[in-house]
Amino acid sequence: MSTFIIEGGHKLSGSITPQGAKNEALQVICAVLLTKEEVTISNIPDIIDVNKLIFILGELGVKTKKVGRHSYTFKADDLDLFYLESDKFKKDGSSLRGSIMIVGPLLARFGKGYIPRPGGDKIGRRRLDTHFEGFIKLGAKFRYNKDEKFYGVEADELTGTDMLLDEASVTGTANIVMAAVLAKGTTTIYNAACEPYLQQLCKMLNKMGAKITGVGSNLLTIEGVEELGGCEHKILPDMIEIGSWIGMAAMTKSSITIKDVSWDDLGVIPRVFKKMGINIERRGDDVFVPEQESYEVQNFIDGSILTISDAPWPGFTPDLLSIILVVATQARGSVLIHQKMFESRLFFVDKLIDMGAKVILCDPHRATVIGMDHQSSLKGTTMTSPDIRAGISLLIAALSAKGKSTIHNIEQIDRGYENIDERLKAIGAKITRVD
Numbered sequence: 001m002s003t004f005i006i007e008g009g010h011k012l013s014g015s016i017t018p019q020g021a022k023n024e025a026l027q028v029i030c031a032v033l034l035t036k037e038e039v040t041i042s043n044i045p046d047i048i049d050v051n052k053l054i055f056i057l058g059e060l061g062v063k064t065k066k067v068g069r070h071s072y073t074f075k076a077d078d079l080d081l082f083y084l085e086s087d088k089f090k091k092d093g094s095s096l097r098g099s100i101m102i103v104g105p106l107l108a109r110f111g112k113g114y115i116p117r118p119g120g121d122k123i124g125r126r127r128l129d130t131h132f133e134g135f136i137k138l139g140a141k142f143r144y145n146k147d148e149k150f151y152g153v154e155a156d157e158l159t160g161t162d163m164l165l166d167e168a169s170v171t172g173t174a175n176i177v178m179a180a181v182l183a184k185g186t187t188t189i190y191n192a193a194c195e196p197y198l199q200q201l202c203k204m205l206n207k208m209g210a211k212i213t214g215v216g217s218n219l220l221t222i223e224g225v226e227e228l229g230g231c232e233h234k235i236l237p238d239m240i241e242i243g244s245w246i247g248m249a250a251m252t253k254s255s256i257t258i259k260d261v262s263w264d265d266l267g268v269i270p271r272v273f274k275k276m277g278i279n280i281e282r283r284g285d286d287v288f289v290p291e292q293e294s295y296e297v298q299n300f301i302d303g304s305i306l307t308i309s310d311a312p313w314p315g316f317t318p319d320l321l322s323i324i325l326v327v328a329t330q331a332r333g334s335v336l337i338h339q340k341m342f343e344s345r346l347f348f349v350d351k352l353i354d355m356g357a358k359v360i361l362c363d364p365h366r367a368t369v370i371g372m373d374h375q376s377s378l379k380g381t382t383m384t385s386p387d388i389r390a391g392i393s394l395l396i397a398a399l400s401a402k403g404k405s406t407i408h409n410i411e412q413i414d415r416g417y418e419n420i421d422e423r424l425k426a427i428g429a430k431i432t433r434v435d
């Protein structure tokens with residue numbers, strides 16, 4: 001377990017370029033399994049989760065080649081499907097959430113896909129029903145080994161059909177889309193997730209020869225094709241990282257420019273930070289956050305206290321709520337944070353309370369934050385990062401705090417943020433990594 005030691009209270013300044021999006025990378029890297037031809041993907045973030053997925057594909061026999069700092073070529077022309085039933089895979093595959101998305105492409109192309117119960121953040125129950133109900137609808141047989149917690153689907157042939165997903169699951173939609181592109185006939189997926197990363201996956205699949213329409217809406221129509229070919233694809237900037245930098249600027253009263261953010265793909269994210277009173281300027285495709293001594297939470301039109309909650313896209317992403325929560329601790333005014341999707345993502349507020357933040361955890365889903373308007377600083381402390389977004393939120397708190405903080409288990413942060421300590425140092429943070 002590695003640790004960050006942070007000396008808080010220093011302003012940051014300068015420009016930062018967001019990494020490629022973790023959650024898009026996990027989808028589009030799985031899509032390379034759909035063709036025997038070469039696929040080139042650029043702007044791949046160099047982070048633990050993505051590197052683990054690339055490793056798994058390598059073990060499966062995909063020829064993976066790093067051709068640039070953030071670019072890879074993949075060629076899935078000679079796979080070792082026995083790996084899928086090995087003990088090694090049962091261990092490798094369970095170490096991240098994104099690995100679940102190899103099932104759809106493998107089922108579509110080879111008639112079988114297996115996966116151990118995937119890992120990822122421990123932020124509450126994370127069911128996989130949407131994924132497997134979709135595969136079953138396409139004609140697959142499902143089996144689950146309860147003792148080994150090992151899932152499998154098999155089919156001689158997949159047949160297009162109409163389906164209404166029980167929830168707009170992001171990885172579930174991606175998985176079903178990747179199965180349906182090679183199914184016989186037409187599939188419609190209603191209540192599909194439609195966030196930019198899903199749109200990117202669909203655009204990439206269309207470049208490979210798939211026939212997907214309705215991209216960007218919650219009704220996708222997929223006309224199955226015989227086979228797919230290679231393509232080149234570039235991953236979008238990571239919107240969760242962009243939100244994290246905005247939050248960091250506000251909490252440390254710093255001026256930061258976030259470069260090339262693909263503003264039009266940020267949806268309501270800038271608006272939500274503006275509701276927190278943070279000034280955000282669009283400068284071309286950059287986000288400029290000016291230095292602000294104070295930011296005031298806007299109430300609702302009727303004067304009632306602002307609630308910020310998550311919802312499937314185009315709603316506000318649950319992955320930024322922990323960051324909004326930490327930002328709220330130094331706002332002027334109060335805000336209710338309502339994390340609807342995940343059950344155990346707010347418990348990290350205990351650490352913020354230890355640091356002096358005024359937060360009432362109402363229940364596992366809701367926390368009321370009474371902002372201190374920088375009248376009193378958070379105090380440095382020792383903490384452990386429970387999940388990726390709580391981890392970055394605690395790091396933001398530590399950067400703004402008075403004195404020294406220590407954050408253990410920073411692998412949780414490294415899971416999704418590339419070289420975060422070096423990038424922070426470059427804009428003035430005092431942070432040391434201890435391995």
Ligand SMILES: CC(=O)N[C@H]1[C@@H](OP(=O)(O)OP(=O)(O)OC[C@H]2O[C@@H](n3ccc(=O)[nH]c3=O)[C@H](O)[C@@H]2O)O[C@H](CO)[C@@H](O)[C@@H]1O
Pocket residue numbers: 023026097098125126127167168169170171172312317318319340341342
């Ligand atoms: C690898 C990856 O891409 N992970 C992301 C993906 O996870 P993932 O695809 O695993 O998340 P899902 O979209 O399946 O669901 C997330 C949670 O929200 C609940 N839910 C979902 C849809 C809905 O309409 N109602 C509802 O309550 C689910 O029951 C679950 O508890 O999407 C999540 C939701 O944006 C993000 O937090 C994760 O970072």
Ligand SMILES: C=C(OP(=O)(O)O)C(=O)O
Pocket residue numbers: 022023049096097098119120121319388389416
């Ligand atoms: C919850 C997240 O990731 P994962 O789904 O990989 O656990 C996240 O990125 O915030």
